[in-house]
Amino acid sequence: MGAADGGDAEVAVDGFGVSAGSPFAGAADLKERIVSAYRKAVETPLGSPESMWLAGALFELKRDVHERLTSNDPDAVRRLLADPGSSDLLYGFEDNAKSLPRPLDRTARLSLVLGGWDQLLLLAEAIGVARIRTVDASRDTPSEGEALLERLDAAFGFRLEFPNPYPGEAGLD
Structure with a gap:
C-alpha cells in the first residue's frame, strides 16, 4: 500500500493505508x-x-x-x-467510491482499521493463536497487528497478504 495524499484534511491512523495503484489495469x-x-x-429478462x-x-x-460497461470503448x-x-x-x-466523502475523516479511518483488526483477531481466536477476548482481560490493539499476522502465518504455513490493488482503496497497512 502506498501513502495517502489527501492534503490538509488527511489524518494519519496507525495501521491504516491507502493504495497507490492497480496491478489489474491491463488484464x-x-x-x-x-x-x-x-x-x-x-x-x-429476469426480475x-x-x-x-x-x-x-x-x-x-x-x-x-x-x-461504460455497455459502450464499445475498451479504454x-x-x-x-x-x-x-x-x-x-x-x-x-x-469504501472506495466517488460518491463517498474523501479523504476519510479520522473516525471513518479508525472504524475501518478496527473493523479489519477485529476480523483478524476473530480468526486468530478461532484457530487458537490468540486468546479469546473477555471483559476481564486487556485487549490486543491494531499496533500489534504484525505480531498477530506472523502467528497466523505460522499457523497456516504460508504468508497472509491483504492487497489493496486500487488507487484510493483503504485498509490495513
Whole structure:
C-alpha cells in the first residue's frame, strides 16, 4: 500500500493505508469477461425492471458505470476497472467510491482499521493463536497487528497478504 495524499484534511491512523495503484489495469481478458457478463445480465429478462439495479436512485448513482460497461470503448472500461474509486462501481460494497466523502475523516479511518483488526483477531481466536477476548482481560490493539499476522502465518504455513490493488482503496497497512 502506498501513502495517502489527501492534503490538509488527511489524518494519519496507525495501521491504516491507502493504495497507490492497480496491478489489474491491463488484464484484457478479464475486462472482456466482465463486459460480456454485465451485458448479458442487463439483457436478461429476469426480475423486475423496477429493480434498484435497473432503475431508481442506485441506478442513477451508477449510471456512468452502466454506460461504460455497455459502450464499445475498451479504454473507458479499462479506466473504470483500473480505478473503480473514480466511479461508483463499488458503491455499497467498498469504501472506495466517488460518491463517498474523501479523504476519510479520522473516525471513518479508525472504524475501518478496527473493523479489519477485529476480523483478524476473530480468526486468530478461532484457530487458537490468540486468546479469546473477555471483559476481564486487556485487549490486543491494531499496533500489534504484525505480531498477530506472523502467528497466523505460522499457523497456516504460508504468508497472509491483504492487497489493496486500487488507487484510493483503504485498509490495513
